[in-house]
């Protein structure tokens with residue numbers, strides 16, 4: 001009998017650990033080398049319940065749909081008419097989130113401004129002040145008042161169309177801004193009154209108020225400075241949403257920006273990105289419930305951000321009761337982030353298209369999150385603005401398609417009853433029934 | 446003839462007064478007086494013209510916030526956030542001021558003749574602050590640029606996480622914050638200090654003042670490279 005060759009392959013010996021998968025091993029090796037936490041861009045990479053876990057119930061026998069293309073389905077929204085004399089009139093309920101000049105290059109900022117203006121929506125400054133370029137390219141510009149107060153000045157306050165007091169951000173509720181030395185060029189340093197090349201770690205608390213009672217007085221001051229003309233928004237990272245929304249209303253916000261944990265960032269500790277805050281899905285529901293309880297729903301508008309990528313995500317956020325959404329990462333992707341081009345430059349960063357989260361390095365292969373003129377030249381504002389405008393237009397078409405299918409002549413008429421959930425988690429978080437059942441887990445009668 | 450416009454917060458609303466000061470059609474040499482502030486918040490905020498305003502009494506939060514060009518004299522005490530984010534001009538307080546005085550100020554001169562509480566000059570970005578008395582804890586916290594002069598004592602954690610701002614203190618200090626160190630007082634610093642005290646109309650001998658600033662150890666993350674061993 002021929003001797004059987006012994007198979008030396010033993011699957012048990014090559015089994016990877018679920019507790020220590022490759023990326024965990026790599027992170028421990030990196031930490032052992034460097035002795036400092038990982039800082040990176042982009043949002044959370046872990047799996048969390050999202051709007052993908054909800055589905056719309058299109059109209060059928062009990063409700064009738066609107067004719068696509070023919071019947072009107074309006075998309076305009078007013079933000080900030082609680083106290084402001086000049087609220088924002090947006091043509092679409094999709095705004096561009098605050099991203100600083102410094103984190104983004106000037107061409108990215110300009111592309112965003114041009115696209116938003118063409119679509120009749122707003123853009124937002126960021127942790128580093130307002131540039132002339134973004135003021136000129138954005139018809140409706142929201143000016144952030146951040147803990148760092150970098151570049152904050154009364155002239156820019158007066159040329160803004162709204163102010164946004166940033167209390168927190170979804171990627172890092174409880175943390176301050178970050179911009180690493182390689183991105184602190186002379187222009188950026190000058191705007192922030194910082195030395196060139198330092199690793200900027202900005203404040204996590206505002207310098208001149210501590211609690212919600214102080215904030216109420218702070219907002220009164222901002223209103224006095226602006227003669228009560230422009231809206232004042234408060235931005236919060238989603239954590240204790242119920243209390244934060246109520247306190248923002250009490251502090252006198254015209255509108256609230258609520259940013260879920262998966263929200264993007266240009267540079268934050270990975271431990272913050274992945275482990276702090278709650279996802280956008282439950283956050284929207286809690287915020288809307290709180291506004292309804294206070295009889296403030298639709299009076300203090302709710303803008304939701306964190307992981308919004310499509311007209312479907314937008315429609316679901318609106319159906320849960322938001323007045324508008326805001327996009328950061330998706331806008332960058334439309335501008336070319338993670339596009340499979342310039343492969344060598346992704347490789348030089350130790351990554352690949354589809355996996356890149358290297359905004360913190362300032363070496364963005366596609367010229368978005370960089371201050372390097374050579375890299376920045378890869379994003380031409382004429383092209384970038386066209387990409388982003390087309391993407392926004394697509395999102396609006398998708399949103400209208402879903403709204404019409406549910407029989408709505410205005411996208412704000414979408415409602416939770418138009419949706420069901422695919423998973424028990426999403427049903428509990430969004431408080432809509434699990435598909436095929438009438439069961440809403442955790443619903444209090 | 447001295448032209449003077451008087452506002453009385455007992456009979457005028459804050460809105461009316463701030464609105465008038467923002468859109469002032471000023472006659473040459475005209476000055477402004479605000480009476481009976483009684484701790485009102487946001488008095489004379491967001492002024493942009495080089496006008497002179499006197500406030501007769503105590504003010505609440507954020508008086509003179511974001512001031513640009515104006516000179517404001519407070520004959521009384523001031524609440525939290527006095528002259529926050531001030532850009533230029535001069536603010537004089539005859540009495541004491543509460544916490545966060547001059548927070549994030551970008552320029553101009555803030556003088557507090559009495560004492561001030563915690564976080565005076567927090568996040569300052571170019572403002573000059575002169576305090577005739579003492580300051581509370583965390584003075585000049587994360588101060589970026591500008592100068593803070595304290596003629597008496599300073600509370601704990603002075604200059605914590607300071608960048609390029611300069612601190613001069615004449616009296617005792619209840620401890621320096623992270624990365625803040627004493628620095629040599631060279632002749633140019635004495636000249637600078639004298640000039641600041643003169644502009645603040647304070648005659649205090651400069652011999653006992655000491656200078657503090659950043660050790661610059663926190664400017665960049667410390668990244669090891671153990672793999673290279």
Ligand SMILES: Cc1cc2nc3c(=O)[nH]c(=O)nc-3n(C[C@H](O)[C@H](O)[C@H](O)COP(=O)(O)O)c2cc1C
Nearest residue numbers: 097098099100126127263264265266306307328329
């Ligand atoms: C490159 C970049 C820079 C950002 N800078 C700021 C900022 O300066 N201030 C701020 O409040 N949020 C900032 N954010 C967060 C966004 O405003 C927004 O909350 C987030 O991007 C929304 O989530 P999304 O990225 O999933 O759309 C930044 C986000 C990115 C991607």
Ligand code: SF4
Nearest residue numbers: 337338356358359364
């Ligand atoms: S491609 Fe550029 S914008 Fe996108 S994650 Fe990488 S560095 Fe950031």
